[in-house]
Amino acid sequence: MERRALGEANSMVAALAVPVLTGFLLLIGHLSFSQEQEAETKAKEKGKWGEVHGNVQFDAQYYNPDSAIGAQPVPEKLLMNGFTNLIYTKGNFTAGVRYENYMNPMLGFNPRYKGHGIAYRYASFDNDFLSITVGNFYEQFGSGMILRAYEERALGFDNVLDGARVKARLLGGIRLKALIGKQRLYWEMGEGLVRAFDAEIDVNETFKALEEKDLRVVLGGSFVSKYQEDKDPDFDLPENVGSYAFRGGVRYRKWALNAEYVHKDNDPQATNTIFHEGTERRNFSPGSALLATLTYSQKGLGVAVSAKRTDNMDFRSDRGAAGFDLNINYLPALTQQHTYQLAGSLYPYATQPNGEWAYQVDVNYRIPKNSKLGGKRGMGIHFNYSEIHGLVTTVTPEGSGLTSTPFGQGDLYFRDINFDVQKTVSPKFKFIVQYLNLTYNKDVVEGVAGKGTLFTNIGIIDMTYKVATKHALRLELQGLWVKDRADLGDWAMALLEYTWSPHFFVAITDQWNYGNKDADRRLHYPSMFVGYTHNATRVTLGYGRQRAGILCVGGICRTIPASNGVSLTVTTSF
Numbered sequence: 001m002e003r004r005a006l007g008e009a010n011s012m013v014a015a016l017a018v019p020v021l022t023g024f025l026l027l028i029g030h031l032s033f034s035q036e037q038e039a040e041t042k043a044k045e046k047g048k049w050g051e052v053h054g055n056v057q058f059d060a061q062y063y064n065p066d067s068a069i070g071a072q073p074v075p076e077k078l079l080m081n082g083f084t085n086l087i088y089t090k091g092n093f094t095a096g097v098r099y100e101n102y103m104n105p106m107l108g109f110n111p112r113y114k115g116h117g118i119a120y121r122y123a124s125f126d127n128d129f130l131s132i133t134v135g136n137f138y139e140q141f142g143s144g145m146i147l148r149a150y151e152e153r154a155l156g157f158d159n160v161l162d163g164a165r166v167k168a169r170l171l172g173g174i175r176l177k178a179l180i181g182k183q184r185l186y187w188e189m190g191e192g193l194v195r196a197f198d199a200e201i202d203v204n205e206t207f208k209a210l211e212e213k214d215l216r217v218v219l220g221g222s223f224v225s226k227y228q229e230d231k232d233p234d235f236d237l238p239e240n241v242g243s244y245a246f247r248g249g250v251r252y253r254k255w256a257l258n259a260e261y262v263h264k265d266n267d268p269q270a271t272n273t274i275f276h277e278g279t280e281r282r283n284f285s286p287g288s289a290l291l292a293t294l295t296y297s298q299k300g301l302g303v304a305v306s307a308k309r310t311d312n313m314d315f316r317s318d319r320g321a322a323g324f325d326l327n328i329n330y331l332p333a334l335t336q337q338h339t340y341q342l343a344g345s346l347y348p349y350a351t352q353p354n355g356e357w358a359y360q361v362d363v364n365y366r367i368p369k370n371s372k373l374g375g376k377r378g379m380g381i382h383f384n385y386s387e388i389h390g391l392v393t394t395v396t397p398e399g400s401g402l403t404s405t406p407f408g409q410g411d412l413y414f415r416d417i418n419f420d421v422q423k424t425v426s427p428k429f430k431f432i433v434q435y436l437n438l439t440y441n442k443d444v445v446e447g448v449a450g451k452g453t454l455f456t457n458i459g460i461i462d463m464t465y466k467v468a469t470k471h472a473l474r475l476e477l478q479g480l481w482v483k484d485r486a487d488l489g490d491w492a493m494a495l496l497e498y499t500w501s502p503h504f505f506v507a508i509t510d511q512w513n514y515g516n517k518d519a520d521r522r523l524h525y526p527s528m529f530v531g532y533t534h535n536a537t538r539v540t541l542g543y544g545r546q547r548a549g550i551l552c553v554g555g556i557c558r559t560i561p562a563s564n565g566v567s568l569t570v571t572t573s574f
Helices: 004-030 036-049
Strands: 051-063 078-090 093-102 115-126 130-137 139-141 147-149 161-170 174-185 193-202 215-227 240-252 255-264 274-276 279-281 287-298 301-311 355-367 379-395 402-424 429-441 453-468 471-482 491-500 504-512 524-534 537-546 549-553 556-560 563-573
Touching: 130 174, 139 174, 139 193, 139 215, 147 193, 355 402
Parallel strands: none
Antiparallel strands: 051 078, 051 563, 078 093, 093 115, 115 130, 130 161, 139 147, 161 174, 174 193, 193 215, 215 240, 240 255, 255 287, 274 279, 287 301, 301 355, 355 379, 379 402, 402 429, 429 453, 453 471, 471 491, 491 504, 504 524, 524 537, 537 563, 549 556
C-alpha cells in the first residue's frame, strides 16, 4: 500500500521512471558516434542543452524456507530494494531526483520502507562564491558529532534533510553554511524542525603573512537547534533544543592535531530515560562530547592516537524516535572497521550515545625493501588497539537527570587488539595474516541481558596467487574461538575466489559453526557467487545460506537475519 504522503503526482512519476530511464539509455546508445567530427558536434550539443548523468542499483533475493538456520518464512518469496538517480547539469545549475523501490523490503531492512516513489529531489546553483540548494540535501559539520545528514544504503539508513541550504565562500579562507529543514522518516517527514549554522576559517589562507608557514591552523564553530511542539500533558518539555560546537585543526610538518567539543542542552527523549526509585523517568540533563586525534606521519610510518568522551549525546529531531530514525548527529566509533566476515559481523561494536569513554591507537609501518626483515619487496605491518568503557554516573537527588565524573570510567564495553602483516613474496604471490583479540560486552552492545562479556580470538590468512596475466586465485581462511564456547561457540570459514580481470569472478565460501554447544546447531553456511563487470555495469548472482549476524558501518549497526536463497545485484552508471 503506497504512502499517501507521496501524493498521486509522485506515484505517476515513480511508475514512469523505469521506462523513461530505459528509453534514455537506449537513446544515449543510439546517439553514440565513432567519427571524431560527430563526437565534437555531440560535445557542443551537451554544452548547449546540458548533461544528464545517473546510476541504478537493483538488489533482489528469492528466499527458500530453512528452519535449521532459523530463516523466517517470506510469503512473497521474492523481495527487492532498488533506486535510480537522475542528475541534470548545465553550467552552474544542477537538479536531480532519486526514485526508490522497495517491493517489498529485503529482510533486515525496516518494513516501513515498503512502497515506491521519489524519495529525493533537489535543485542547486553553485558559483565560486555562493551555493544555494533547495529540496533534499546531505550535510556534515566538523566530525559530524553535532550534525551529519547522510545515507548508508547497506544499513537502510537515510536521515536526509528537506529544506534549504546556503553556502558562502568568502575571500580569505572563510566558509559559512546555513540550513533549515526537516528529516526523512521513511516515506514521510519527521515532526521536528532543524536549523543550523556553521563557520570555518583557514587561518593561513586568511592572513597572507602566514600563507607559507609550516604551521597550518583551521578553526570552526557550529550551532544546531531543533524545534518540536510539546504535546506531553505531564511534563514541561523543551520545545527548542540548542547545541553548539567548537573545533580546531593544527598541522605542523609531520604532526597534526584535530579536536572538537560539542554541548547539547537538556533534551529528554525516548532513548535517554533513567530509572529512579523503581520508576522510569525523563532525563533533563545536558549532553556533551569531546573528540581529539593526534597523528604523526612520515615515509613508511603513520601513527594516530584518538580519544572520545560522549555523555547523553543522542540528538534527534523527534523526542519520541529511536533506532535509525531522525538522528541529527553522528558519533564515530573509535574502533577498527573490520571487513573480514568473522571479524566484522559476529561481534562488532555499536556506539553507545548515552555515554562512553573510547580510546584508539593505530600504527602503520612499512619495512623497507631490501632489508633483512622486509626482503626484496618490503613488508607492511599494521597494529590497532581500541578500548571503550561506560561512564560513572549518579542520579541527581530529584531524580530528573544523571551526573557523571569527567574522567571516571565504568564497565568495559569493548576491547579490540589486532595486528596484520601484508607481504608480497613474488610477482605471483602475496598474503595477509591477521590476528584479533576481542572483548565484547554483549549485554551492553546488543542490549541482550544475561549474555555477559565474551572473550574471543580470531585468526585470518588471505593468500592471492596470480595464475596468469589477468587471472588470479585467492584463498581466505578464518577461525574464531570463544572462551568456554560461550554464546554461539567457535567458527571456521573458508573462501576460494577466482578472478579473470576485469570482467569475471566466481567465489565459493562456507562458514561452519563447529564449536556450538548444541550439537544440532553445528551447521554449515555454504554459498556461491558469480560476478560480471563491463565498463560501469556490474552484475552479481549468489546462492546459499546467510547466517544471522550484525552489519556495522562506522559504529551504526543493523541486524542481518538468517536466510537461504538466490540473490541478485545489478549496478550501473551513465
